[in-house]
Amino acid sequence: MKILVTGFDPFGGETVNPAYEAVKLLPDTIAGAQIIKLQVPTRFALSGTVLEAAVNEHRPDAIICVGQAGGRSAITPERVAINLADANIPDNAGDQPMDEPIRKDGAPAYFTSLPVKAMVQKMRAAGIPAALSYTAGSFVCNSLMYTLLYLIDRQYPAMRGGFIHVPYAMEQAVSKPLGTPSMELHQIARGLALAVEAVVENERDLTVNR
């Protein structure tokens, strides 16, 4: 099995992005699956282009995009991406779309095809705070997840894809307001590796309550 794992570059004034920093820490093989790592730019337009090129090149069995959700205390696989781009801050190219669809011919939303409940269960069993999330927001993270699931829907129905949001790295929380939760980068990477394992082990998601 071949799994593409992407992480964003820093944005919003940060000097690191825990998403790609953690992705870099992943081993090259997890549970027998080959891991392909890719940094994507925090840019509405280009992130999708870069992802699409990598998917076309590598034809992975599954794609997991990873992004930073500052303020969350847990690793949160996303269930759904919505066809809406609405940015509070400019992306790294200076683009700031407002109330725009991501794909004019796309569905209003796409649900992830990753086994998100299995991922959460596996991380929690290993002592890592994890939870399902029902919103990837309306910035570049949601946009990339939507673009991925649109691509799968149109061209690669056998591929599985989705998105995982991760907390701030500890280093980032040092300069944030007291009370801001964070997670150490190697722990984020450990959680991501377990999530990858869940993808390898679960063709279909668990039928469990969270």
Added chain:
Amino acid sequence: MKILVTGFDPFGGETVNPAYEAVKLLPDTIAGAQIIKLQVPTRFALSGTVLEAAVNEHRPDAIICVGQAGGRSAITPERVAINLADANIPDNAGDQPMDEPIRKDGAPAYFTSLPVKAMVQKMRAAGIPAALSYTAGSFVCNSLMYTLLYLIDRQYPAMRGGFIHVPYAMEQAVSKPLGTPSMELHQIARGLALAVEAVVENERDLTVNR
């Protein structure tokens, strides 16, 4: 103009639901619009039936459903409802759907047709914490919002509809962990009244960033 405003009955061990308590406090006329108030049960199946009957009977110009989002500090109009019912706790009828679509023939999601940015702006200008939300969860709140927007899509395309989540009432927060935010019921009602005004005043939503 005629506006139907609904609020849920208590659930999850609570003795009150700030949603309907606040709806009850609304005047019968706001900005010239007639307000019709309706309590709906916190039940997956019945809530939609009760709402649909009221819509068919009153043929309102707009429908605003209101629900409790314990732990939020602000009044949060929802942008989108997703076609997914996945309950962590049983509803008031004991039903606890898991990973089920709400309408098998429905879209994956429906966006609200209410002017949610105008609502938020109006509440904030009046000193009431308010913000857009991109998830109504996967319990009965999302289910009712989805059912409403499905109904509008299929039968009443000229109607506008959506959902607003409100914080715990102050009385509820007394018995919650220290730090749990809340809002006084009359303030929630004041916020809802301003949201109704925004519906009356804005045929289309504002094109602004949040």
Added chain:
Amino acid sequence: MKILVTGFDPFGGETVNPAYEAVKLLPDTIAGAQIIKLQVPTRFALSGTVLEAAVNEHRPDAIICVGQAGGRSAITPERVAINLADANIPDNAGDQPMDEPIRKDGAPAYFTSLPVKAMVQKMRAAGIPAALSYTAGSFVCNSLMYTLLYLIDRQYPAMRGGFIHVPYAMEQAVSKPLGTPSMELHQIARGLALAVEAVVENERDLTVNR
């Protein structure tokens, strides 16, 4: 009975201070006690001077100083003031003491003589989130509380005194990060009035667990 209730003026870039705004809303008589209201400056040195002058002039039976604790969700009577001034930001006179004692000949700390458990119980019974606090910080709030209790210790042993921290007013939370709790000003005033009642009704504090 005569009760002096003070509130600070705005500081730290705020245009209002919910403390004095709420104090202004108090009636002139509560539970038979005469209420004297006083605004004090958010200045290390001057706040104590202004308070001391008012105490000398009015000889109240009890003094309740009120201050803003931005980020708290509940009204929190303070149990103890410490002999330490250590400021992260300048006060309204530009003073920013670092690791200094407030009174060189003072005790390391003074405990409040107000019935704080009775106050909390009374507010909670009325549906107002309230809790004991064990720190008034190291800025002007703690300094004023310490100065008051030092004055009582040295000159007015029959007087009772203490401090209550209150949340941001709702209007303030509008421009704070999403999630910041707040309380409507009339509710803060209602809580303070109940706290005053508890002072009138309880010569000694309740012997209860929180």
Added chain:
Amino acid sequence: MKILVTGFDPFGGETVNPAYEAVKLLPDTIAGAQIIKLQVPTRFALSGTVLEAAVNEHRPDAIICVGQAGGRSAITPERVAINLADANIPDNAGDQPMDEPIRKDGAPAYFTSLPVKAMVQKMRAAGIPAALSYTAGSFVCNSLMYTLLYLIDRQYPAMRGGFIHVPYAMEQAVSKPLGTPSMELHQIARGLALAVEAVVENERDLTVNR
């Protein structure tokens, strides 16, 4: 130099206490100082007895007691202990003191003699969220810190002593409400080691603002 570092055993229904778990991970020598590790019981009376015996036996140059502060996101050296025991839950011996002084002949409070600002600065420089705290609460943590500083005040004026509160371990946060911050145990241990280094390196605390 010889430094005694203590950590509590689990309490309040927890199966681990991150305090002693992290203390156990410390090396036996830090910055040239010998580290003596001691588990203390979460019991009002016995914790002090056990600590006092160890101090009498080892005559350390400095003592750092460590405890769990569930809900905090950062490692927080405490500045002050107050002469008050007031428990919301029973300790591990079933004792639940209410509004009692810890030492009838003790000062109202003792300030730590550890270089807490240097500790915080050193941890933050290493990417570990850390902050000063002004309250150790009124349960066993405060009681042990107070007992230590009382002992130093009466018998060992050349010793330095204080207390550090640490967040939940990640494993604990898994079963706490979503949003509960935590820190990985090795990171807590890394922070504690840096705090010990700060004690070795700083005879007196830094004169800096936080």
